[in-house]
Amino acid sequence: MKVLVPVKRVVDYNVKIRVKPDNSGVDLSNVKMSVNPFCEIAIEEAVRLKEAGTATEVVAVTVGSSASQEQLRTCLALGADRAVLIETDADAQPLGIAKALKALQEKEGAELVIFGKQSIDGDNSQTGQMFAALTGMPQGTFASEVKIADGRIDVTREIDGGLQTVSLKLPAVVTTDLRLNEPRYASLPNIMKAKKKPLDVVTPDELGVDLTPSVEVLSVEPPAERQAGIKVESVEELVDKLKNEAKVIS
Amino acid sequence: MPHGLDELFSARALKRDPDTLAQWGCDWTRSFTVAPSAVVFPESVEEVVALVRLANESAFALVPSGGRTGLSGGAVAGNGEVVVSFDRMNRILDFSEADRLVRCQAGLVTGALQAFAEEKGLYYPVDFASSGSSQIGGNISTNAGGIKVIRYGLTRDWVAGLKVVTGSGEVIDCNQGLVKNATGYDLRHLFVGAEGTLGLVVEAQMRLTRAPAPQQVMVLGVPAFPDILKVLAAFQATLTLSAFEFFSERALTKVLAHRDLQRPLPESVPFYALLEFDEPDMDRAMSVFERTVEEGWVTDGVLSQSEKQAADLWALREGISESIAPYTPYKNDLSVRISLMGEFIEEVDALVAASYPDFEVCWYGHIGDGNLHLNILKPADLDGEAFYERCHAISPKIFEAVRSRNGSISAEHGVGLLKRDFLGFTRSESDLAIMAALKRVFDPNQVMNPGKLLPG
Ligand SMILES: Cc1cc2nc3c(=O)[nH]c(=O)nc-3n(C[C@H](O)[C@H](O)[C@H](O)COP(=O)(O)OP(=O)(O)OC[C@H]3O[C@@H](n4cnc5c(N)ncnc54)[C@H](O)[C@@H]3O)c2cc1C
Numbered sequence: 001m002k003v004l005v006p007v008k009r010v011v012d013y014n015v016k017i018r019v020k021p022d023n024s025g026v027d028l029s030n031v032k033m034s035v036n037p038f039c040e041i042a043i044e045e046a047v048r049l050k051e052a053g054t055a056t057e058v059v060a061v062t063v064g065s066s067a068s069q070e071q072l073r074t075c076l077a078l079g080a081d082r083a084v085l086i087e088t089d090a091d092a093q094p095l096g097i098a099k100a101l102k103a104l105q106e107k108e109g110a111e112l113v114i115f116g117k118q119s120i121d122g123d124n125s126q127t128g129q130m131f132a133a134l135t136g137m138p139q140g141t142f143a144s145e146v147k148i149a150d151g152r153i154d155v156t157r158e159i160d161g162g163l164q165t166v167s168l169k170l171p172a173v174v175t176t177d178l179r180l181n182e183p184r185y186a187s188l189p190n191i192m193k194a195k196k197k198p199l200d201v202v203t204p205d206e207l208g209v210d211l212t213p214s215v216e217v218l219s220v221e222p223p224a225e226r227q228a229g230i231k232v233e234s235v236e237e238l239v240d241k242l243k244n245e246a247k248v249i250s
Numbered sequence: 251m252p253h254g255l256d257e258l259f260s261a262r263a264l265k266r267d268p269d270t271l272a273q274w275g276c277d278w279t280r281s282f283t284v285a286p287s288a289v290v291f292p293e294s295v296e297e298v299v300a301l302v303r304l305a306n307e308s309a310f311a312l313v314p315s316g317g318r319t320g321l322s323g324g325a326v327a328g329n330g331e332v333v334v335s336f337d338r339m340n341r342i343l344d345f346s347e348a349d350r351l352v353r354c355q356a357g358l359v360t361g362a363l364q365a366f367a368e369e370k371g372l373y374y375p376v377d378f379a380s381s382g383s384s385q386i387g388g389n390i391s392t393n394a395g396g397i398k399v400i401r402y403g404l405t406r407d408w409v410a411g412l413k414v415v416t417g418s419g420e421v422i423d424c425n426q427g428l429v430k431n432a433t434g435y436d437l438r439h440l441f442v443g444a445e446g447t448l449g450l451v452v453e454a455q456m457r458l459t460r461a462p463a464p465q466q467v468m469v470l471g472v473p474a475f476p477d478i479l480k481v482l483a484a485f486q487a488t489l490t491l492s493a494f495e496f497f498s499e500r501a502l503t504k505v506l507a508h509r510d511l512q513r514p515l516p517e518s519v520p521f522y523a524l525l526e527f528d529e530p531d532m533d534r535a536m537s538v539f540e541r542t543v544e545e546g547w548v549t550d551g552v553l554s555q556s557e558k559q560a561a562d563l564w565a566l567r568e569g570i571s572e573s574i575a576p577y578t579p580y581k582n583d584l585s586v587r588i589s590l591m592g593e594f595i596e597e598v599d600a601l602v603a604a605s606y607p608d609f610e611v612c613w614y615g616h617i618g619d620g621n622l623h624l625n626i627l628k629p630a631d632l633d634g635e636a637f638y639e640r641c642h643a644i645s646p647k648i649f650e651a652v653r654s655r656n657g658s659i660s661a662e663h664g665v666g667l668l669k670r671d672f673l674g675f676t677r678s679e680s681d682l683a684i685m686a687a688l689k690r691v692f693d694p695n696q697v698m699n700p701g702k703l704l705p706g
Contacts, residue, residue, distance in 0.1 A: 012464075014557035016368070032464035032529070034556040074555050185514060185552035185559060188468070188539050 001148075001170075003046040003055045004110035006101055006131075007039035007075055009068040010121040023219045026121075035071045038116025040078075041176040044183040045146065046114055047079030054148050055112070057081050061104060063097045063211070065089050069199060076194035077186040083199045088211045094122075096211040098130035103207035105135060110171065112153065117142050117175040128175040138168040141175040252310035252332055255288055258300050263291045263338070274335055275313075275327045277320035278380075281638075282667055286313065286327035291338045295413065295421065295452050301334065302419040302450065305697040312697055314446035316388025317359065319380035321583070322666030324392065324445040324702055331700075334450060336387050342366055343453070350458045351410055351427050356387025356451045360394075363456060372458040375402035379568045387451045393443035395662035397568075400618035401492045402459070404662070406442045411455030414441050417448060417693025427455040440688065445664050446699040448692040463528040465492060467560040468535065470542070470551040471519030472496075476592040477547035478523050482618060484542055485525060489534050493526040494618030501570045501612045501625075508573030511565055515550045523617075524567050526560075570614050570625075577627035578634055579612070580641035582648060586657035588620040595622065597651050602626060605644055621661040624648070649675040665703045673705055 011017060012032040020027045035043070049055035060075035061084040062068045072083035086100050105113065115128035132139035140146070140155025144163065147154045148170075156165045158177050204211045232238045242249045255264055265271075266288050275286040287310075292298045305312050313327040315335045327333050336357030343353040350372060352363065360374075360381040367374040376389060378396030388394075389405045390412070402408075412424045424438035425431055441451055472478050482494055499518050506513060514522065527535055542548040554560035586594050595613060602611050612625040628637040649659050653675045660669050674682065686704055689696075 012557045014561065030461065030463060032557055037556070037558070040556070078555075182512065183555075183559075185469075185512065185563070186555050187515075188470075188536070188551035188553055189543075191553060192536065192540065 001049075001055050001112060002057045002059065002108065002110040003049060004101075004105060004108055004113045005039070005042045005046045005058060005060050005075070005080065006097075006113070006115055006127070007043065007060055007062050007071060008036040008116070008119040008121070009033055009062065009064050009071040010036045010119055013037050013120055017222075019220050019222045023221060025217065025220050033067070033070070035074055036116050036119040036121075038118060038120075038176050038178070040116075040183045041178070041180050042114040042116050042174075043075050043078050043080060044181045045174075045176060046112075048181065049112075049148070050079065050081075059084065059108060059110065061086065061101065063088060063092050063100050063204075066201075072199055073191075073194050074186060076197045076199070077191040078184065079190070080197075082197055085199065085201045086204060086207065087201050088204055090211045091213050091217075092211045093213050093215055094124050094126035094130055095214065096209065097127050098134055100204055100207055100209045100211065101127075101131050102134045103209050104202075105131075112148075112170060113137070113173050115173065115175045117177055125175075128173055132173040135173075137171055137173050139173040139175070140166050140168050142177040143174050144177050144179045146174060146180070252287060252305075253308050254304045255290065255332065258297065258304060259290050259292075263293065263297075265289045265291075271333075274315055274318070274333050277315075277318045277323060277325040277666075279321060279323045279326065279666075279668065282323045282326045283328040284326060285330060286333045287330040289315075289333040289335055291335050293338045295415065298334070298415045298450055298452055299419055299421060301332075302415050302417065302697065305332070306417075306419060306695050309695070310697070311700050312450075313699055314387070314391065314450050316357070316385035316391070317380070317383040318388075319384045320388065320392060320666065321581070321663040322660065322668040324664050324666035324699070325388070326667060328667075329701070336385055339452065340385070345370065349427060351455050352458060353411075353427075353453065353455045354386060355453055356385060356390075358386045360384045360386060360389055367458045368461070370458070371461060373461040374408070374456065374458055376405050376408060379571065386454055386456065390442055390451050390454060391444060391446050392664045393662070395616065395619065395621070397493050397495065397616065399616060399621075400494050401490060406439065408457045409438060409442060409454060410457045412438045412441055412451055413453035414449040414451055417695070417698040421452075422449075425455075440692075443664070445666060445703045447689060447703050448698060450698075462492065463530055464557075465526050465560065466529050466532060466535070467554040467563045468525045468527075468539070468551055469514040469563050469566070470523045470525070470539070471515045471517070471549045472521045472523055472547060473519055473549060474547075475521055475595060478521055478617060479588060479592060480545070480547050481523055481542050482588070484538050484547075485527075485535070488538050489527055489531040491525055491527050491618065493524065493616075495524040495567050495615070496617040497522050497524070497567055497570060497614035498612060500610065501574070501614045502566060504573045504577075504612065505566055505569045509565065509569050511562055511569070514552050514563060514566060517550065519549055522566075524563060567614065570612070571623075574612060574625055574627060577610075578637070579625040579627050580638060582624040582645075583621070583661050583663040584624060584648075584652055584657060584659060585619070585621045585661035586652060586655045588617070590655045590657070591617065591620060591622065594651060594655060594657070598624060598648055601644060601647050601651070606640060609640075616662075619661070620657075645672070646675075652676060667702060670701075670703060670705055673703075 060080040118125035145156040339355035340357035
C-alpha cells in the first residue's frame, strides 16, 4: 500500500508571531520554520504503518517555495521514502493545493492519503476535505486512531461529544488530530541518509493546475493587546470597580 | 526586634506575620534555620538608603532578597535579620536602542528582561531553569551563569552600570553604561558576585544583544566521558556553540521516570551531550557529527525538528534537578578547567564508591564551561540526617580534589552559608584577608548579610 502525505512549511508553533509594520502579512525574517505539527503527526503515522508492514511506500509532498525542500528532507529523515515538491512562489490556498495534490494523486495512485487536520498558519482546515471531494475518496477527519484491515480503514475521530469511529473503503483520506501519535526525533544518521533519498520537483504547469490565489489578503492585524491588571486595596474597592467600571455585576 | 522600621515603612511594606517571615526568609535551600524578624518591601532608592542608615544606627542586620532561587543560602535570614525584598522595585526605567541598554530596578525578574528584549527585537542571553523567578539584582549578586555561558558569558559580562547603596548607606553609581572607562578601579565588578555582603544593588544598566538565528538542538550519545571533551573540541573548532551540556544515563533515567518525555536515542548510552547552535550552521554541524562517529566518540544522535522538540530535548537536561529532588540529593556545584574534568569525575566517583558503595552518583552540568553538578542520591533506606552526615564527611575530600586542580568549590551557585567554611580550599589566605578588608570598607558596621560568604 502506498501512502501519500501532504505536508506544509509553516512558522514554528512556538515562535511568537510578529506582524509586518505595513500590515501586509507576518514577518518571516529570522524566524524558525518547521513542518506543520499536524503534518508531522501524519508523517509519523505513515512511517509507523510502514514499520508495521501495512504500508509499502511513504511519499511526502508539499506545495510551496523551494525553501520547503528543507521540510521535505525532514520528512525523509523521519522515514518517508521519497518526496515531491510542487514548486510555486504563489501564496497557494487550500483549493489550489487540493487541486495540485489531486493531479499528483492521479500519477501516484496512493491508497491512503494522510493530511494534518489543519496547518497552523492559515488554520483553514480545508485542504484534506477539498481533496476528498475533488477525488471522490471517502474521508475520516480529525483522527485520533486508525486501524487498517481487509481493504478498509477504521478512523476514530475526535468530535465535540466524544469519539466517533467511521469505517472507510480504501483508497481513503485521513486527517490527523493531535492525539494520534507523538512524532519521533529525527536521528542524525537518518538525516544523513535522507540527503540521498529522491526529492522530485514538479511545477504546477506540469501538473496542469493553476495556483493563482482566489482570495486576496487586505490586511493582517495582531490581536488587540490585553490591558494590564490592577491591584485594589480593599473588597469595597473591588466591588465598586466590578460594578461601575467593568459593569459585570449590578 | 529592630527599632524604627514602623516609622520608615507603611504596613503594606513591612511584614512580620509568620507566613511572610517563613517564605521571604529563605531561598531555594531547605536545610538552614529560617528566623528573620521582619521583611520590608522598599519601593525607592531613598527608602533603601533610609533603611541602611537605620540598620547602622540601631545595629540590626539586613539580608538582601531577590527571587529566592539561590542554591547556597545567601538569602537565608536565620538570626533575626531584616529581609530586604526587591519584589516591589521591579520596573524597567528606560531603554536606549542606540546603546542597547536597559536601565532597570534590581527586582526585575530575569524572564521579564528577556521578554522585554525580545519585544525590542533584541536578546538578553543569561538564561537558566529558574529565570522565571530570579531577579536581576540576585543574578548580579551571584554572577549567575546558566546554559548560554559558552557563547555569551556570565551575568558580569552584561552589567554596564550599577547603582548601589553600600553598607554604610552611601549611594554610588558605577560605570553608568559606558563601554570604555579607563579611570581606575571598576567598583562595579566588586558588587557582581558579592552576594549582598557589600551593599544593596538597587538599579542596573543591562546590555542587550542582537537576537540569534533560530537554534537547533542536538543530543549525542557518547559512551566514554573523555570523548565528550573531544566532541566539544571538534564542534568548537568548526562552529559557534550556544550551549554544550552533558548528563549521564543515570540522570536521564530519573528524568524519564519523572516526566512524560521520549528517550532521545533508541539505545541507552552512558553519557549524553546536548548541543545548541545556529540553524545556518547546520551543514557544518552535520559534518562534524559524521567525524565524531567515524572517530568512534559518538554512537548516535538526534536533531530537533521544531521548537517543541528542541524544548523537549532541553527538558531532558533541565528537568534533572527537579526529578532527583525526591532523592533529597547532596548537591555540589564545582568547576575545574575543561581539560581536567575527565580525571576529576573519575576521582570523585572513586572517592564516593570507596566510602559508600551503595550511593548513586548523578552527574550533569554546563560542561562547555568546566562546570559540573555533582549529585549524590539518598538511598531510600537511609534517613536524611545520616545521609547528609556521610556526604559531609566526604565533602572535604571532594574539595581537596578540586583544590589540587586549581578549580573552584563553587562554579556559579555562590558561597552563601553552604560553602562559607570551605572557601579556604580554593581561595588563598591573602585572598580571604583582602576580601575581609574590602568588606570593612563598604560595610564597616557589618550590617550587610553578615555570616554569608566570608568565613567568620
Ligand atoms: C532550578 C534552578 C536552576 C538554577 N540554575 C542555575 C544556573 O544554571 N546557573 C546559575 O548561575 N544559577 C542557577 N540557579 C541558582 C539561582 O537561580 C541563581 O543563583 C540566581 O542568580 C539567584 O537569583 P535570585 O534573584 O533568586 O537571588 P536570591 O536567591 O534571592 O539571592 C541570591 C544572593 O543575592 C543576594 N541578593 C539578592 N538581591 C540582591 C540585591 N538587590 N542586592 C544585593 N544582594 C542581593 C542575596 O542576599 C543572596 O546572597 C538555579 C536555581 C534553581 C532553583
